[in-house]
Amino acid sequence: xxxxxxxxxxxxxxxxxxxxxxxxxxxRDLAQQVGIKAASIYYYFPSKAELAAAVAKRYWEDSAAYxxxxxxxxxKPIDALRRYPETFRWALENDNRICLCSFMSAQxxxxxxxxxxxxxxxxxxxxAWLKKVLIAAKVxxxxxxxNRARAIYSGIMGxxxxxxxxxxxxxxxxxxxSYRAAGLLSA
Amino acid sequence: xxxxxxxxxxxxxxxxxxxxxxxxxxxRDLAQQVGIKAASIYYYFPSKAELAAAVAKRYWEDSAAYxxxxxxxxxKPIDALRRYPETFRWALENDNRICLCSFMSAQxxxxxxxxxxxxxxxxxxxxAWLKKVLIAAKVxxxxxxxNRARAIYSGIMGxxxxxxxxxxxxxxxxxxxSYRAAGLLSA
DNA sequence: ACCTGAACACCGTTCAAGT
DNA sequence: ACCTGAACACCGTTCAAGT
Numbered sequence: 001x002x003x004x005x006x007x008x009x010x011x012x013x014x015x016x017x018x019x020x021x022x023x024x025x026x027x028r029d030l031a032q033q034v035g036i037k038a039a040s041i042y043y044y045f046p047s048k049a050e051l052a053a054a055v056a057k058r059y060w061e062d063s064a065a066y067x068x069x070x071x072x073x074x075x076k077p078i079d080a081l082r083r084y085p086e087t088f089r090w091a092l093e094n095d096n097r098i099c100l101c102s103f104m105s106a107q108x109x110x111x112x113x114x115x116x117x118x119x120x121x122x123x124x125x126x127x128a129w130l131k132k133v134l135i136a137a138k139v140x141x142x143x144x145x146x147n148r149a150r151a152i153y154s155g156i157m158g159x160x161x162x163x164x165x166x167x168x169x170x171x172x173x174x175x176x177x178s179y180r181a182a183g184l185l186s187a
Numbered sequence: 188x189x190x191x192x193x194x195x196x197x198x199x200x201x202x203x204x205x206x207x208x209x210x211x212x213x214x215r216d217l218a219q220q221v222g223i224k225a226a227s228i229y230y231y232f233p234s235k236a237e238l239a240a241a242v243a244k245r246y247w248e249d250s251a252a253y254x255x256x257x258x259x260x261x262x263k264p265i266d267a268l269r270r271y272p273e274t275f276r277w278a279l280e281n282d283n284r285i286c287l288c289s290f291m292s293a294q295x296x297x298x299x300x301x302x303x304x305x306x307x308x309x310x311x312x313x314x315a316w317l318k319k320v321l322i323a324a325k326v327x328x329x330x331x332x333x334n335r336a337r338a339i340y341s342g343i344m345g346x347x348x349x350x351x352x353x354x355x356x357x358x359x360x361x362x363x364x365s366y367r368a369a370g371l372l373s374a
Numbered sequence: 375a376c377c378t379g380a381a382c383a384c385c386g387t388t389c390a391a392g393t
Numbered sequence: 394a395c396c397t398g399a400a401c402a403c404c405g406t407t408c409a410a411g412t
Binding site: 028 | 385
């Protein structure tokens with residue numbers, strides 16, 4: 001409990017941010033979940049902006065590590081690419097949450113600069129990974145890889161949003177299926 | 188001024204909601220723009236939820252009328268389909284705003300029910316229109332039309348979000364271009 | 375009919391003080 | 394080191410009362 005209050009705050013803040021965004025993060029509720037008072041959060045984080053930035057930073061670091069392991073553990077790059085959309089399914093499974101950074105992109109203009117930078121980093125990590133895998137799997141030419149990587153990422157962001165607004169995870173699967181059929185995701 | 192306060196409130200609220208979402212709608216600033224006090228807004232709209240619902244309703248009604256005229260004024264259905272992404276470009280051109288309903292989809296879980304219903308209606312109108320045009324233009328079979336319509340719509344939502352988070356309208360165009368190249372938008 | 379002042383509830387934040 | 398009560402400034406919202 002008090003041994004790891006900082007970690008508990010980060011974990012709770014992540015869940016709240018995935019469900020309600022930056023504006024929905026409020027210190028009084030957050031503190032209650034962790035079993036401390038709102039004022040105590042300031043012992044660990046100097047401001048709401050810094051807390052949100054720490055959450056987003058942890059988020060993209062974990063994502064980057066996961067994507068790297070996904071690629072390492074795939075026999076062929078195309079298999080890793082095929083499993084990429086799964087990554088964004090888990091949050092939807094978990095109480096209709098969405099990827100923290102998809103959510104924060106919507107409110108981007110209202111985000112403090114420290115938070116913007118970390119959200120940006122998440123996008124960069126994903127685009128770079130997709131680009132690398134698209135080239136390795138020879139799905140597109142190296143020249144086209146950047147554009148295709150961005151298109152896949154934005155397509156998945158849209159699919160998450162739409163599935164969430166219908167609270168229907170089957171719609172997410174159906175959209176990914178349609179992207180595949182239309183040729184967006186590979187070949 | 189007082190002759191049309193209701194309309195002025197609606198127009199101002201629409202712009203704010205497109206830039207900052209439902210949570211960003213604030214009555215004091217809104218009132219100041221219209222030249223009245225915050226409390227006076229409640230004379231025209233019984234709550235923030237009703238105001239937002241009225242804004243969203245007006246929004247999808249205007250969109251539906253525009254899409255219908257776009258189709259009427261195109262010599263071939265495929266031309267209307269080709270111009271569909273333009274519809275969502277205008278908001279980005281206008282101070283990096285995005286489609287009101289794309290924005291509200293992100294915050295869907297926190298929306299009052301009246302607002303949810305109108306955001307839903309916007310999605311329905313767009314999917315129905317796309318489906319009709321996809322079939323008329325023989326881009327896909329009638330059986331596949333619904334799925335393809337949803338994939339196009341979600342792809343465009345994602346493209347708006349991504350372009351906005353980079354404050355770069357050229358990125359929107361580039362994403363639409365990539366969707367076309369990958370085969371999502373037609374053929 | 376149209377509008378408002380004043381109050382209320384809530385929020386991020388600070389800080390002196392407690393253990 | 395870790396936590397808190399109480400207070401501050403601010404803001405969306407409500408309502409009884411004004412014209």
